[in-house]
Amino acid sequence: MSRFLAFLSCSLFALLLGLTVAPSATAQTTPASPAQAGQAGPPPEKLAELMKLLDDPDIRKWIQSRSSAAATASEASREATLEVEDIEARARSRFKALGAAIPKVPSEIAAASGRVRQQASESGFAPAFILLLGIVGVGAGAEWLFRKRVQKTKFESAILTRAYAEFGPLLAFTAVAALMFLALEWPPLVRVVILYSLLAMIGYRLVLALCRLSMDVGGTSQFHYTRLRIFGAILAFAIAIWAMCRPLGVDPDVRAIITYVFSILLLAVCIETVWHRPLDRSGNPPTRATNILASLYLVGLWGLWCLNFPGLFWLGIYAIALPKVLAATDRLTRAFALTRWNEENIATPRMVLLVRGVRAIVILIAVGWIALIWNYNPNVIAKESPLLQTIVTGLFKSVIILLLADLAWQLAKTAIDRKLTPVEGEAAFTPDEQARRARMRTLLPIFRNGLAVVVLCVAVMTILAEMGVQIGPLIAGAGIFGVAIGFGSQTLVKDIVSGIFYLMDDAFRVGEWIESGSYNGVVESFSLRSIRLRHHRGAVFTVPFGSLGAIRNGSRDWTVDKFRIRVPFKTDIAKVGKIAKDIGKQLLEDPELAPHIIKTLKMKGVEQIGEFGIEISFGFTARPTGEQAAIRRRAYTMITQAFAENDISFAQPTFQVGGEGEKEGAAAAAMYKRQADLAAQQAAAGGEART
Structure with missing residues (x-):
């Protein structure tokens, strides 16, 4: 792309240069009449000034640089033109060669088969197909004997028993076939045919065994298992044929045609799977637009493979297959833990190590395969570009760093969550033990959030350092930025610091009733800067720690x-x-x-x-x-x-009024009013005391 842009820019520059130079060249080659020369000629003083400028060394140097730049641009445009033409010529010749190789496919296959038969007969061996059937038959017999023994073997773990029944016979078949293959001195071509046929057969059966295990634990459906069988059979046969063609002397163009035919078959199986897949887990059928997009995606992957972009092709495969493989792996490991250790809860250190460890192995295998596809060699990359070598090496190391950070975080999170989970019979614990557990449930969520931030920051900084970024200035800049934020948000800092000291003093815990100023209620939760109080009438108060002041805790001891x-x-x-x-x-x-x-x-x-x-x-x-x-x-x-x-x-309150005069009546009324007021005050005082 960069060369193509350079070619366009050079072409435009040459075109503009031609448009500006053409008139002057025409004027120089066309003779002018004396009258015209007299009319158009410049004054003598200007001509003298022009001659002086041409004698200036700076002007001469500038004219020479412009001439060399024009020559360089012209040469670059010619080189870009030649390269584009060369790419077009190579593509055209490649298509012609493939078209010419199509009629030769049957003859090339027949010739390769004839060479194998001839070499086998000259060495005193039966045809390769008969020999392969013999090895497979002996291996199948050993497998049958092993299966009879497997039926009586039981393990504590049901999934382990199932895995033993799947992989044990295959291992027996592989061992017997390998012994028979290594025990004889095969002719070179016969050895190649039998070797790759056995490898393809064993690999295909291994994948099917893994798929059956995944189907037993719900990781793979029957529909997908059937398609995987067809896809795996075609792929195994194609890989075996592709590996045999080169040592058997098959023409490279014919080998390419055979590979493309098998790739089209695999693409057809994938598209058929997309258009006929069953309902999703919610019971909804796949939409037509989704099927069209998925088919286009598969065709795009096939195009990347045809254009020889293996790295991008495998990244596209990973985007589809890797999440499903990881999900199936998690199901298998959890099923193994459930049947082996009777653990349904995955929030245990042993389960975290098992699940995350197996997932890390799968991811590392995927990354290693990408490195193998790209022919990653640090020494070669370092010679070509040290910066590129640092980036690529940092990317591969970043995967390991992220896996380690994820494992550390999951272990810490699991340990904290186990401490936060209520224990059976906790109500029968001593008050001191209950208070300690309540305090732990109050402090551990804050510690968990802080630990997550620390792990994330350390992982990001380590990844940047591995990719060649100088993290020292970043840390210094972050410190200065933090100081500036601290000065600009003193209230926020006050709230956070106050909250830390409240927690250190164990002033309140989650579930306790507290009162502070005009706020009171049960502590529901709190963050770094505020606390949430639930009033008995349902209202929720969110109070910053800096505004709490003195706290009255009504939920301690008695x-x-x-x-x-x-x-x-x-x-x-x-x-x-x-x-x-x-x-x-x-x-x-x-x-x-x-x-x-x-x-x-x-x-x-x-x-x-x-x-x-x-x-x-x-x-x-x-x-x-x-x-x-x-x-x-x-x-x-x-x-x-x-x-x-x-x-x-x-x-x-009782009142006794005597006398007939107005003074006595007024005095009695005043006494009654005074006693009523006193009774009201005492009643109010008694109500406050009860509250």
Whole structure:
């Protein structure tokens, strides 16, 4: 592309140069009449000035540079023209050669077969096909004997038993076939035919065994397994034929024709699979537009292969196949873990190592194959371009760095999530143990988020360093940028720092009820700069840590609830105390409330003697679980019922008005108003105390 652009630019430059030079050349070659010369000639002083300029060394150097630049541009345009013509000529000759090779395909195949038969007969061997059938027959017999033994073999893991039944017979077949092949001295051409035929057969059976295992665990459907069998058979046969053609002396053009025919067959199988694939997991049929796009994508991949772009071709294959291969691999490893260790939960260190380790092996094999396809050689690349060598090497190392970072993050995340998962019987733990676990559930999410940022930053910095980027200036610039942000966002920094100190002081935990200023509620969650409080009426407060100030935590250790009751002056206080004691025993016998009571209800004594009754205080100590309100309500109900049964009434304001004059009436009204106001204030005070 760059050479083509250079050719266009040089052509345009030559065209413009021709348009500007042509008139002057014509003027020089056409003789002018004296009259015309007299009319058009410049003044003598201008001619003298022009001659002086031509004698200037700078002007001469500039004219020479312009002439050399024009010559170079002309040479470049000629070279670009020749290269384009050369590419067109080579493509034309290639198509002609392939067209001429089509009629020679049968004769070339017959000649190669004849050479194999002739060499086998001259060496005293049977035809290669008969020899291959003999080796396959002996290997099949050994496989049959192995299968009979496999039927009685059982492992603890069902998937391991299935894998043994799939790969064990194949291994027996391979071992026997290899021994028979290596035991004899084959003629060169017969050896090539038998070797590649056996390799293609073993590879095809290995792929089918893997597909059957994947189908057993739900990674491959029956539809795709059938297509994979057809595709694998054609591919294995094509690879075997392609590998045999060169040592058998088949013409290169004929070999290319055979390869293209097999590639068209494989493309047809893929397109048929696209257009006839079943419903997806949601039960929706594939759309026509999706099928058309998928078919065009497959045709594009085939075009890349035909144009000899193997790297891009395999990258396109990876984009389709690698996610499915990784998903099937995960299913196989999880099925193995489930049947071997009886582990359904993948959030364990052993499962993470197994699943991520197998996935890393698959990815490394894919990357290694790409390196092999591209003929990656660091020494050769370093000689051609040190920068390119650094980038390519850094890309390959980046894959390993990302795999290691992913493994480290998954292990740390799994360990943290296991700590956050509630344990069976946690309610029976000691209060100290429950408090420790609550604090861990509060701090670990923040630590997990911070660890994710650290792992990501370290991985990115390491990858940049491996690709030749100087990360020292980046770190210094990030530090300066961080300082600038810190000065510009002091409130944010204050919130973050305050939150760190609140957490260090263990001022609150998730699930606790706290009160700060005008905000109160249960702690639902918190981030680096704020806390979320759920009010008992449903509202959510998001409060920055810097605005919290002093915190009242009502969910630690224990809580004391007190309330008061007014009774008349003539009430028997001792009797009220006995009633309170009986009610406290009944509360301890309640299966719902008893677990939340530390010290049951009891009468504290007379708190105040009012104008129309006596105030008696009651209290109890409960666990800070939020059930103290329910205990208090139950105590109110039981006290009301007990007072009614024992003829104890609650104090009420009474007034006695005497005299007939207006002064006495006014005084009585004023006293009544004053007592009513006092009763209202005391009632309000009692309500606040209960709250």
